[in-house]
Amino acid sequence: MEITISSKRLQQEVIQTELCTSCGMCIGLCPYIKSFKEKTAFIHQCQVDDGKCYNICPRGETDWPQMDQEIFGKQRTDHVLGNYNQLLFARAKESDFSQKGQYSGLTSALVSYALSIGEIDGAVLSGGEPGKMPEPTLATTRDDVLAAAGSKYSAVPTLLSLNKAIEEGFKNLGVVGRPCQVLAARKMQLRYNNPSDLPGNKIKLIIGLFCFWALSPEFYEFLAEKTKGANIASLDITTEDLVVRTNGEELKLPVENIRRFICPTCQQCFDPTSEFADLSIGSTEFDPGWNTLIIRTDKGRELIEQSIKDGIIEVYTYPAERIPLLLQAVGNKKKRVLEEWEPTYLKLNESYHRAVERGM
Amino acid sequence: MSIDSVKIEQPGKKVLLTGNEAIARGAIEAGMKYATSYPGSPSAEVLDVLAKVGNPFGIYAEWSTNEKVASEAAAAASFAGIRSMTIMKPDGLNVAIDFFTSLAYSGINAGMVVVLGDDPSAHSSIKEEDSRYLAKLSRLPILEPMNIQEAKDLTIKAFELSEFIGLPVVLRGVTRICHASGLVTLGDIEKAKAPVKAELKEKFLCQPLAHPELEQKVKKAALWAENNNTIEYSGPANAESIVIATGPCALYAKEALIELGLTDEIGVLRLKMSWPLPDKTLLGYLKGTKEVIFAEETDPFIEEGITSLVAYHGSEIGPIKFFGKRNEYVKGPMGAGIGELNTDILIDTLAEIKGIKRPDYSGSTASCVEHVCGSIPLRDRAFCAGCPHRASYWAIKAALSLDGNNGFVLGDIGCYAMGRGPTGYNMLSTVHSMGSGVGLANGFGTMQRFDFKQPVIAVVGDSTFYHAVIPALINAKHNSAKFLCVILDNSTTAMTGHQPHSGSVIDARGVDAPALSIEKIISGIEIPYTIADPYDVNDTIDVILAKLPEPGPKVLILRQECVLLKSKVGKNQKMYIDQTLCLGSKCGCGDLCSRAFNCPANINAPEQGKMIDQALCVGCGVCATLCPTHAIKLVEGS
Numbered sequence: 001m002e003i004t005i006s007s008k009r010l011q012q013e014v015i016q017t018e019l020c021t022s023c024g025m026c027i028g029l030c031p032y033i034k035s036f037k038e039k040t041a042f043i044h045q046c047q048v049d050d051g052k053c054y055n056i057c058p059r060g061e062t063d064w065p066q067m068d069q070e071i072f073g074k075q076r077t078d079h080v081l082g083n084y085n086q087l088l089f090a091r092a093k094e095s096d097f098s099q100k101g102q103y104s105g106l107t108s109a110l111v112s113y114a115l116s117i118g119e120i121d122g123a124v125l126s127g128g129e130p131g132k133m134p135e136p137t138l139a140t141t142r143d144d145v146l147a148a149a150g151s152k153y154s155a156v157p158t159l160l161s162l163n164k165a166i167e168e169g170f171k172n173l174g175v176v177g178r179p180c181q182v183l184a185a186r187k188m189q190l191r192y193n194n195p196s197d198l199p200g201n202k203i204k205l206i207i208g209l210f211c212f213w214a215l216s217p218e219f220y221e222f223l224a225e226k227t228k229g230a231n232i233a234s235l236d237i238t239t240e241d242l243v244v245r246t247n248g249e250e251l252k253l254p255v256e257n258i259r260r261f262i263c264p265t266c267q268q269c270f271d272p273t274s275e276f277a278d279l280s281i282g283s284t285e286f287d288p289g290w291n292t293l294i295i296r297t298d299k300g301r302e303l304i305e306q307s308i309k310d311g312i313i314e315v316y317t318y319p320a321e322r323i324p325l326l327l328q329a330v331g332n333k334k335k336r337v338l339e340e341w342e343p344t345y346l347k348l349n350e351s352y353h354r355a356v357e358r359g360m
Numbered sequence: 361m362s363i364d365s366v367k368i369e370q371p372g373k374k375v376l377l378t379g380n381e382a383i384a385r386g387a388i389e390a391g392m393k394y395a396t397s398y399p400g401s402p403s404a405e406v407l408d409v410l411a412k413v414g415n416p417f418g419i420y421a422e423w424s425t426n427e428k429v430a431s432e433a434a435a436a437a438s439f440a441g442i443r444s445m446t447i448m449k450p451d452g453l454n455v456a457i458d459f460f461t462s463l464a465y466s467g468i469n470a471g472m473v474v475v476l477g478d479d480p481s482a483h484s485s486i487k488e489e490d491s492r493y494l495a496k497l498s499r500l501p502i503l504e505p506m507n508i509q510e511a512k513d514l515t516i517k518a519f520e521l522s523e524f525i526g527l528p529v530v531l532r533g534v535t536r537i538c539h540a541s542g543l544v545t546l547g548d549i550e551k552a553k554a555p556v557k558a559e560l561k562e563k564f565l566c567q568p569l570a571h572p573e574l575e576q577k578v579k580k581a582a583l584w585a586e587n588n589n590t591i592e593y594s595g596p597a598n599a600e601s602i603v604i605a606t607g608p609c610a611l612y613a614k615e616a617l618i619e620l621g622l623t624d625e626i627g628v629l630r631l632k633m634s635w636p637l638p639d640k641t642l643l644g645y646l647k648g649t650k651e652v653i654f655a656e657e658t659d660p661f662i663e664e665g666i667t668s669l670v671a672y673h674g675s676e677i678g679p680i681k682f683f684g685k686r687n688e689y690v691k692g693p694m695g696a697g698i699g700e701l702n703t704d705i706l707i708d709t710l711a712e713i714k715g716i717k718r719p720d721y722s723g724s725t726a727s728c729v730e731h732v733c734g735s736i737p738l739r740d741r742a743f744c745a746g747c748p749h750r751a752s753y754w755a756i757k758a759a760l761s762l763d764g765n766n767g768f769v770l771g772d773i774g775c776y777a778m779g780r781g782p783t784g785y786n787m788l789s790t791v792h793s794m795g796s797g798v799g800l801a802n803g804f805g806t807m808q809r810f811d812f813k814q815p816v817i818a819v820v821g822d823s824t825f826y827h828a829v830i831p832a833l834i835n836a837k838h839n840s841a842k843f844l845c846v847i848l849d850n851s852t853t854a855m856t857g858h859q860p861h862s863g864s865v866i867d868a869r870g871v872d873a874p875a876l877s878i879e880k881i882i883s884g885i886e887i888p889y890t891i892a893d894p895y896d897v898n899d900t901i902d903v904i905l906a907k908l909p910e911p912g913p914k915v916l917i918l919r920q921e922c923v924l925l926k927s928k929v930g931k932n933q934k935m936y937i938d939q940t941l942c943l944g945s946k947c948g949c950g951d952l953c954s955r956a957f958n959c960p961a962n963i964n965a966p967e968q969g970k971m972i973d974q975a976l977c978v979g980c981g982v983c984a985t986l987c988p989t990h991a992i993k994l995v996e997g998s
């Protein structure tokens with residue numbers, strides 16, 4: 001018999017199968033779903049059919065072509081990077097952002113700018129000290145944004161802050177999230193926006209990060225052990241190493257050492273570049289003073305144009321010789337997911353399968 | 361039926377008493393001066409009554425910490441020459457059994473009566489245990505009253521017998537005696553007024569050499585039974601068929617025979633004393649009998665005694681066909697030896713044995729029950745509205761779900777044992793006897809070496825804590841057993857009617873008494889503890905989550921007074937529902953208050969929507985904390 005109760009479906013298809021990404025979007029939608037140590041838990045059975053929790057879940061059934069249609073009004077031609085407008089190098093110009101930010105601080109600079117011009121009245125971010133369990137936060141000022149800068153490499157349930165902010169009455173919210181979070185926020189935005197007091201209508205800007213995987217919180221215990229409790233100033237994960245900077249010292253550990261902490265759901269992720277965001281931002285894997293920027297929607301393009309005009313950020317042509325590297329990394333990941341996992345949550349059409357056969 | 365009737369000084373006057381009151385009255389008439397008990401249904405009120413009315417008669421009455429101490433204290437009084445009584449349910453006898461099997465060997469001095477309140481069908485127990493086997497094991501003669509008058513009279517007889525043989529004697533009441541009411545002709549109370557002096561003059565040592573003497577005492581008890589009219593026969597002379605019954609089953613049998621029109625054919629032989637049996641008298645009745653039907657609750661106790669007796673005397677008394685539990689003739693709807701008997705069951709049994717049709721009798725118990733109850737909606741056992749246990753279980757459930765490591769909860773005995781059912785979100789994985797939850801936690805908590813990883817919570821009540829949990833916690837500390845003991849401290853023994861316990865500021869008689877602090881005892885064992893308010897659900901969840909991973913034993917005291925006690929003082933807060941905010945059954949709530957949290961004061965009315973039942977609500981505010989839209993609000997200034 002087909003299960004129609006959303007919370008049961010969510011438990012069976014997503015929680016029990018360890019597909020939950022801990023995006024946080026369902027947390028706080030009702031009193032039954034909560035998060036603890038980056039794990040989503042059901043504390044009581046709900047009996048509602050067609051509930052939001054399943055409908056907004058990034059690992060709930062997702063019709064990929066339909067998402068493209070609803071967001072971009074068209075199907076994709078690029079099966080690796082999805083629908084986009086421009087691929088660029090970009091960086092924040094102000095030193096505060098480049099110092100606090102993971103790379104150039106582009107993301108933080110854009111969020112701070114969007115707040116300053118009133119484009120958004122709050123931004124949902126992932127704050128906390130480097131190397132410690134991060135926390136979902138809501139930023140309303142430049143200082144708040146700077147305090148939440150820097151990548152946290154675990155699955156922060158950031159979007160629970162989105163639900164909280166909506167409940168508190170924020171009307172124009174920005175979101176910075178991992179690709180799964182972008183998908184969840186988009187689902188909320190598209191599916192629950194009419195009448196206008198519904199939560200989807202309060203989501204105004206979605207900035208997505210590049211993300212190939214996030215780690216489980218045991219990673220922090222591992223870190224504390226490796227650094228012998230020293231204060232961690234910053235963390236970075238490059239293609240080869242985990243780089244931990246403590247006061248004065250730099251510790252390099254091969255990425256292999258932390259693979260065992262990778263969340264199982266990340267292996268089934270089909271979206272390393274936040275394909276449904278307004279803007280997607282990643283590293284350049286090359287120059288930490290810059291970021292990779294993908295402009296996807298008109299809204300994203302307008303924000304970038306305006307922030308360039310106001311001298312907040314600057315952009316640079318994406319070096320042609322680096323494009324194949326990016327395409328290869330992303331394409332391989334997507335191909336692997338389809339071939340090895342055939343995730344059941346993904347609903348794709350023929351063009352995707354043909355693309356896989358062609359090698360993406 | 362007022363407890364004042366228990367102390368009336370008018371011999372010959374008829375008053376309405378409950379069985380428990382009648383037992384108390386019997387004890388007073390017998391000059392009993394020293395009573396102890398740990399509360400247990402159905403016999404809890406006996407000590408309550410003695411504590412309330414006993415003062416003018418110089419009676420000492422205490423709620424003891426557990427049944428073992430209660431029995432020992434009562435035995436001490438007997439040693440010192442004072443008639444004593446200890447009252448418990450079968451579970452309590454289990455706790456005290458080690459003492460009783462030893463006491464048999466040392467013997468006693470003044471009369472000592474052990475009142476055992478058995479609970480066939482387990483109306484207010486977790487199991488239906490027939491205490492007679494353990495009584496026999498401890499060589500305690502057993503008297504079984506048939507009605508309320510006899511509850512009093514046999515109590516007095518029990519003291520006589522006890523002194524005659526030098527052993528304690530059991531008075532076995534069942535729920536239908538203890539909780540039923542009937543007219544009782546009062547007796548002389550003169551003896552109660554006589555002054556007594558306690559002094560220990562002999563030694564009471566348990567030693568194996570005393571065994572032969574003990575068996576002689578048992579023989580003496582059987583002889584007493586022969587000479588004291590402990591067998592009562594009613595029915596035709598030389599009946600070929602007889603029902604042999606104990607306690608109220610004799611009344612059911614008589615009624616069944618009337619209904620079936622068999623009174624001229626079948627007699628009823630009632631045993632007031634079910635162990636040891638008066639063999640000679642019994643054999644006299646059995647001689648010439650062709651059929652014997654047994655009616656007793658719950659186990660086939662006299663059935664075994666009598667069939668064994670007949671096996672030794674077959675050649676003298678000729679063949680008898682027996683109908684009982686062993687061959688499954690006497691059985692209720694759940695099977696032989698399970699549940700109470702009643703007139704209906706015996707009508708069916710006798711009709712089957714006699715091969716006659718059961719009369720179509722519309723006045724049968726079953727049809728009356730159906731007539732009355734047909735229209736009453738089924739209602740599950742549930743915590744009261746505002747009960748702190750509901751909030752505690754909600755918090756425990758939430759914490760274990762959040763913790764996500766397959767943690768479980770070990771239960772214990774008290775109102776909170778209902779945590780096994782929907783009212784406690786089916787949280788309990790085990791329920792056994794007083795203190796067993798923490799004992800089991802000791803086991804789970806020391807199995808890490810076997811790759812055991814699940815978090816363990818043991819819940820206990822405050823009264824249970826004093827009763828049997830302290831040794832288990834000592835064991836846990838010494839062996840570093842990892843678990844969280846949650847003490848649901850509602851400041852009373854709620855399940856049995858709010859008796860004070862060792863942590864109370866008054867004793868059984870209402871006199872000021874030193875209250876033992878749970879936290880001081882725990883500090884003494886050097887187990888870390890935290891105190892939280894279960895009504896503050898979110899704080900409680902956080903505390904549990906923080907405590908679970910810590911090594912060794914930990915204690916969390918969830919302290920909030922029983923709402924029944926509180927409501928006596930009057931409620932202080934009122935809640936209401938703001939209908940403009942209430943989501944009801946929609947996504948985002950899904951009936952949290954009336955379905956999920958399921959407090960009886962949160963109702964879902966078909967037309968009005970969610971409502972607070974003002975008659976039930978005690979204003980604890982937990983539903984307001986949990987309500988996702990903050991629709992449940994406090995009435996300002998209430």
Ligand SMILES: Cc1cc2nc3c(=O)[nH]c(=O)nc-3n(C[C@H](O)[C@H](O)[C@H](O)COP(=O)(O)OP(=O)(O)OC[C@H]3O[C@@H](n4cnc5c(N)ncnc54)[C@H](O)[C@@H]3O)c2cc1C
Pocket residue numbers: 100101102103104105106107108109125126127148149150151152153154155156158176177178209210211212213214215281282283284285291292
């Ligand atoms: C788990 C994880 C894995 C990543 N993997 C890759 C990768 O493989 N390749 C790649 O090119 N880039 C990856 N990134 C993105 C990269 O680390 C930078 O976050 C991104 O390039 C933006 O840089 P920035 O200088 O603009 O950052 P900042 O200005 O410092 O802004 C980063 C923003 O991300 C938010 N954030 C931090 N941690 C999280 C988190 N765990 N979840 C959601 N939001 C968070 C912060 O609140 C902040 O607003 C990953 C990021 C994360 C969080």
